[in-house]
Amino acid sequence: MKIEISADKRTLQGKGASRRLRGSGKVPAIIYGGDQEAQSIEMDHNDLYHKLKLEAFHASVLTLAVAGKKEPVLLRDIQMHPYKQQVLHVDFQRVDKNKKIHMKVPLHFINAEVAPGVKTSGGIVSHILTEVDISCLPDDLPEFISVDLAELTAGHTLHLSDLVMPKGVETVALSKGENLPVATIVIPRSVLSEEAGAEGSGAEKK
Template sequence: MKFEVTATARKTQGTGASRRLRRAGRVPAIVYGGNEPPITIELDHNTVFHQLKHEAFHASILTLEVDGSKEQVLLRDVQMHPWKPLVLHLDFQRVDPNAKIHMKVPLHFVGADVAPGVKLAGGNITHVMNEAEVLCLPKDLPEFIEVDLSGLQAGHSLHLSEIKLPAGVEFVELRHGNDAAVASCVVPRGAAEEAAEGTQA
């Protein structure tokens, strides 16, 4: 999914200026990184609020247009109001197409309903992680990573090393020697006892 973010350069700085922007339905933001100096910008609140609801918006290369000039960026930070549906501030980082980036990518789990641990042993799948940090070139960044649970046995876990990744993408944790568990199949005590009784019968 391609996302375009339209913004204008911000001419005023400071807390008071940011408050006035928000009252006018605008969101203050900053763009940094690359060989260019940081610039402060403003965006339409309602537009960006709805874009933030898309999972892929948080893990995609975005096209940011500022006063007619376009560049590729990543969304690096979102500040929300503690209880109101209000975006307070956004941070964008410029993307160098030739430099690898670290990015948290959502995990999409499939095949849980046919996993032997669920189907045969009455187990429950527990998601230990819902996102994982990857390292790749911007062009290879996936919107999400599919995790196949169809072979998961009761009492077992699925680890990062067992997940098939798109070409050019690697897990940061594995680079550091940590083959973390992503999901596990736990059999409730009652179900385990019933299964044992069935075996004895």
């Protein structure tokens, strides 16, 4: 998904200027990185707020247009109001398409309903990780990583090394020798109690 967002240059600085900006329906923001100086910008609050609801907005190379000039960026930080539905500030980082980036992307779990540990054993999938830190070139950045649970049995755990990564993408943890657990199947106590009861009844009949 290609996402483009617009912004204007911001000239006034300081807390007072930022408060006035927010009062007019704008959000103060900054672009940094690359071989350019950091640039202060302002964005339409409602447009930004709705785009922040998109999962891809947090894990994609975005096209940011400032006064008509477009450049690729990553969303790096968001400051939200503690109790209002209001974005207070956002940070964007410039992207060099020839340099690898580190980014956290969400995990999408599929085929949980047919996993033997769920379908046969009555277990529940426990998601140990919901996102993963990856390294890749900007053009190779995936919106998410699929985690196939079709073969997962009760008592077994899926690790990072079990994931099928897109071409050109590697997990940061694995590159450091850390094969983190991703998901496992847990058998609820109620199911275990039923099984124990059934076994006990069978033993009594004998």
